[in-house]
Amino acid sequence: xxxxxxxxxxxxxxxxxxxxxxxxxxxxxxxxxxxxxxxxxxxxxxxxxxxxxxxxxxxxxxxxxxxxxxxxxxxxxxxxxxxxxxxxxxxxxxxxxxxxxxxxxxxxxxxxxxxxxxxxxxxxxxxxxxxxxxxxxxxxxxxxxxxxxxxxxxxxxxxxxxxxxxxxxxxxxxxxxxxxxxxxxxxxxxxxxxxxxxxxxxxxxxxxxxxxxxxxxxxxxxxxxxxxxxxxxxxxxxxxxxxxxxxxxxxxxxxxxxxxxxxxxxxxxxxxxxxxxxxxxxxxxxxxxxxxxxxxxxxxxxxxxxxxxxxxxxxxxxxxxxxxxxxxxxxxxxxxxxxxxxxxxxxxxxxxxxxxxxxxxxxxxxxxxxxxxxxxxxxxxxxxxxxxxxxxxxxxxxxxx
Amino acid sequence: xxxxxxxxxxxxxxxxxxxxxxxxxxxxxxxxxxxxxxxxxxxxxxxxxxxxxxxxxxxxxxxxxxxxxxxxxxxxxxxxxxxxxxxxxxxxxxxxxxxxxxxxxxxxxxxxxxxxxxxxxxxxxxxxxxxxxxxxxxxxxxxxxxxxxxxxxxxxxxxxxxxxxxxxxxxxxxxxxxxxxxxxxxxxxxxxxxxxxxxxxxxxxxxxxxxxxxxxxxxxxxxxxxxxxxxxxxxxxxxxxxxxxxxxxxxxxxxxxxx
Amino acid sequence: xxxxxxxxxxxxxxxxxxxxxxxxxxxxxxxxxxxxxxxxxxxxxxxxxxxxxxxxxxxxxxxxxxxxxxxxxxxxxxxxxxxxxxxxxxxxxxxxxxxxxxxxxxxxxxxxxxxxxxxxxxxxxxxxxxxxxxxxxxxxxxxxxxxxxxxxxxxxxxxxxxxxxxxxxxxxxxxxxxxxxxxxxxxxxxxxxxxxxxxxxxxxxxxxxxxxxxxxxxxxxxxxxxxxxxxxxxxxxxxxxxxxxxxxxxxxxxxxxxxxxxxxxxxxxxxxxxxxxxxxxxxxxxxxxxxxxxxxxxxxxxxxxx
Numbered sequence: 001x002x003x004x005x006x007x008x009x010x011x012x013x014x015x016x017x018x019x020x021x022x023x024x025x026x027x028x029x030x031x032x033x034x035x036x037x038x039x040x041x042x043x044x045x046x047x048x049x050x051x052x053x054x055x056x057x058x059x060x061x062x063x064x065x066x067x068x069x070x071x072x073x074x075x076x077x078x079x080x081x082x083x084x085x086x087x088x089x090x091x092x093x094x095x096x097x098x099x100x101x102x103x104x105x106x107x108x109x110x111x112x113x114x115x116x117x118x119x120x121x122x123x124x125x126x127x128x129x130x131x132x133x134x135x136x137x138x139x140x141x142x143x144x145x146x147x148x149x150x151x152x153x154x155x156x157x158x159x160x161x162x163x164x165x166x167x168x169x170x171x172x173x174x175x176x177x178x179x180x181x182x183x184x185x186x187x188x189x190x191x192x193x194x195x196x197x198x199x200x201x202x203x204x205x206x207x208x209x210x211x212x213x214x215x216x217x218x219x220x221x222x223x224x225x226x227x228x229x230x231x232x233x234x235x236x237x238x239x240x241x242x243x244x245x246x247x248x249x250x251x252x253x254x255x256x257x258x259x260x261x262x263x264x265x266x267x268x269x270x271x272x273x274x275x276x277x278x279x280x281x282x283x284x285x286x287x288x289x290x291x292x293x294x295x296x297x298x299x300x301x302x303x304x305x306x307x308x309x310x311x312x313x314x315x316x317x318x319x320x321x322x323x324x325x326x327x328x329x330x331x332x333x334x335x336x337x338x339x340x341x342x343x344x345x346x347x348x349x350x351x352x353x354x355x356x357x358x359x360x361x362x363x364x365x366x367x368x369x370x371x372x373x374x375x376x377x378x379x380x381x382x383x384x385x386x387x388x389x390x391x392x393x394x395x396x397x398x399x400x401x
Numbered sequence: 402x403x404x405x406x407x408x409x410x411x412x413x414x415x416x417x418x419x420x421x422x423x424x425x426x427x428x429x430x431x432x433x434x435x436x437x438x439x440x441x442x443x444x445x446x447x448x449x450x451x452x453x454x455x456x457x458x459x460x461x462x463x464x465x466x467x468x469x470x471x472x473x474x475x476x477x478x479x480x481x482x483x484x485x486x487x488x489x490x491x492x493x494x495x496x497x498x499x500x501x502x503x504x505x506x507x508x509x510x511x512x513x514x515x516x517x518x519x520x521x522x523x524x525x526x527x528x529x530x531x532x533x534x535x536x537x538x539x540x541x542x543x544x545x546x547x548x549x550x551x552x553x554x555x556x557x558x559x560x561x562x563x564x565x566x567x568x569x570x571x572x573x574x575x576x577x578x579x580x581x582x583x584x585x586x587x588x589x590x591x592x593x594x595x596x597x598x599x600x601x602x603x604x605x606x607x608x609x610x611x612x613x614x615x616x617x618x619x620x621x622x623x624x625x626x627x628x629x630x631x632x633x634x635x636x637x638x639x640x641x642x643x644x645x646x647x648x649x650x651x652x653x654x655x656x657x658x659x660x
Numbered sequence: 661x662x663x664x665x666x667x668x669x670x671x672x673x674x675x676x677x678x679x680x681x682x683x684x685x686x687x688x689x690x691x692x693x694x695x696x697x698x699x700x701x702x703x704x705x706x707x708x709x710x711x712x713x714x715x716x717x718x719x720x721x722x723x724x725x726x727x728x729x730x731x732x733x734x735x736x737x738x739x740x741x742x743x744x745x746x747x748x749x750x751x752x753x754x755x756x757x758x759x760x761x762x763x764x765x766x767x768x769x770x771x772x773x774x775x776x777x778x779x780x781x782x783x784x785x786x787x788x789x790x791x792x793x794x795x796x797x798x799x800x801x802x803x804x805x806x807x808x809x810x811x812x813x814x815x816x817x818x819x820x821x822x823x824x825x826x827x828x829x830x831x832x833x834x835x836x837x838x839x840x841x842x843x844x845x846x847x848x849x850x851x852x853x854x855x856x857x858x859x860x861x862x863x864x865x866x867x868x869x870x871x872x873x874x875x876x877x878x879x880x881x882x883x884x885x886x887x888x889x890x891x892x893x894x895x896x897x898x899x900x901x902x903x904x905x906x907x908x909x910x911x912x913x914x915x916x917x918x919x920x921x922x923x924x925x926x927x928x929x930x931x932x933x934x935x936x937x938x939x940x941x942x943x944x945x946x947x948x949x950x951x952x953x954x955x956x957x958x959x960x961x962x963x964x965x966x
Contacts, residue, residue, distance in 0.1 A: 282508030
């Protein structure tokens, strides 16, 4: 740890060590405030200003001793930091309770981040390249569309079924290429994504290119689309969706983080980094690849179902190779295996093109170039995956994610 | 010798046209250390790869105790109690030392999804036990490794990485340990140290059988109870080290070339 | 079924097969010398098609060229720019990333393909829409009973077959081919025996990419229409053909290409589905063929040392 005295007395290393939780709360709150402003901002100047501020903060966190100290503290208290993040996200929802567009943005980022964490499970842990992430996402929406057409089915069950459908289809795709190495899974998933898209476009029972309508989510008699006020406040009907999305994100985050920090996480790392060595030590390569691919696609499917219900419709448009590549760009930019990195990158990739109309048309080109630069010059991404330090769990039961 | 632990009979391995193992018979008893020597390309590593299931042998038999392991998948053989190291270090360099070592015991741990995800209290207890075992094991080879158990394996020197690999092979309490040239890339003293540590550890596991592939004759002499010499995939000698040194066939095939 | 229509389908199948083979050979060559999959290969086909269209348009705008010269300039542009694109991708992306995890190369080349695709879509005027490709080959029709085929189509097919054959001879009979095979066998040993590794690798990229770019040119001439997106499908079909035939071998991808075209044509002929499902069938065929031949007809060389 650095011993250089900080120019800002409040942030001296010693004081930070003494009040680590305060440091965590301030850092996380600041980041979420920035993120909220970014989603809320309307003028291009504001967006550019916020982007510049983010870059400066990143440079500070990455390069200066002060920033590195703060990052280390947040890493040491990651469980606490995640809890604070959840509260901050709910806080953003309260602040923007009446703003349709901001809440939609927030929910979208949460759901795509969920999907990207699932892709991280597949690619960063198990080493399976899934080039059909967007296809599975849209498949989840279509499952919801078909099922909401029947009135009697509880919507929570629809989310579960969407997960099961996408998970099962993924496993069927993976089984034939299990005996082979890396690139075949890539080929099969690319082919599947393109197949799904052309099938959806030509198949009239699923609405063809126009897609399908999806009924809004409702639970315990509460129809999300009809929510217009809570107590004395007028709120957007996107508010319950934003809450639901954050909760789905939190559940997926906890689940996959626990997988990472368990024997299974080590097994996945072993399988990814050296199949030969892993199999010699008694690990079944096929089993762990199937587990990771299944859980990952199921999570993507659930996120897709919620996304579809929130938008009220789904079309084949979002399922193309370009969209799947954007999802992978998110996790590569964020840093393979780093979940919060994926959230930051999802903000950048989803929100910025919406705000800066000038780059909307060029976004695929820009992000492709950005990913190339990352792969060549900083392959571990914006926020590299931290080493798995299990020592923190020794004698600390209950300390999950 | 009573019933051997590992019994290979007529083991043959062909790679289109090339015969890498040619009707090899090798037996290893409980608690025995066998030194496997031979010139480069004589089939030593191929033998390991066949025993561990990485290569599917063309003919013959492989038994561990009474269990048939011939051409079985590697993970099944690993679970049956065969562990090995590799000629070139194969560690997860970005992961912690503990993660690397525990890989050797994973298949004996509870890998159920439910118990890993939702029974965290139990899992933490299990973790504590494994950390203690890994630390004790690492401490035996180098206390520094034990102190830095949660630092990336890539931050260690080559010799420490080799020690980590041996810990990984030992933590699952194997019945048969295959060491593939542990001295490669090490100095004389380092090798001697490693072998001393290994011999000391062996006292605690009297039933562990070891097959050691090694070029350093000094190492072979010190640790092996019996030696087997391979040439062109065939066994050309079997017996004590002293008999090996005196054997003319071995000298022409192997020592004659290198001296 | 009418013999004429059957013959027509057979001709279509052959044409598809030769195009797939030309693309698949590149995948196999790259995998051979570097053990990498270069997913931008399909988009090099598109680059070839658009380069020739651009050259023909440019040349035609300056002077009224006779079709033969316009064609020559188109082919020259396709082959040069295609080879250049291949070499640049090889030099800037694939060689530096060769020791990184395999998936990084995969992602990088996919992204490079995206860059090429988007550059065409945004850079070519009205690039998002299909572009008509001029007819530069002599007209005229060969008739045999109810079977009729354009002279131009026959010429395209013949050119493709000759090129595939020529590439095969180049690999098996020349010094350059020998160097490629030596590097594919063992890069380290080849380097030690005095072969300039990087030159051979980049030469291989140039060769494979030029072949793919020429295929793009042929597609334009045959279908009279090109589009910025065409490389995606062609790329994965080419890759699938190479996989099914056997990555790293020379004959395998050629067989794979024809096999793939055969299956596709057969399904279209045999199954009473609307032509709208053509792409669906192609993608399903890829998945099913990979499921049946996961390691290829000609087994992939196992280079891993334990």
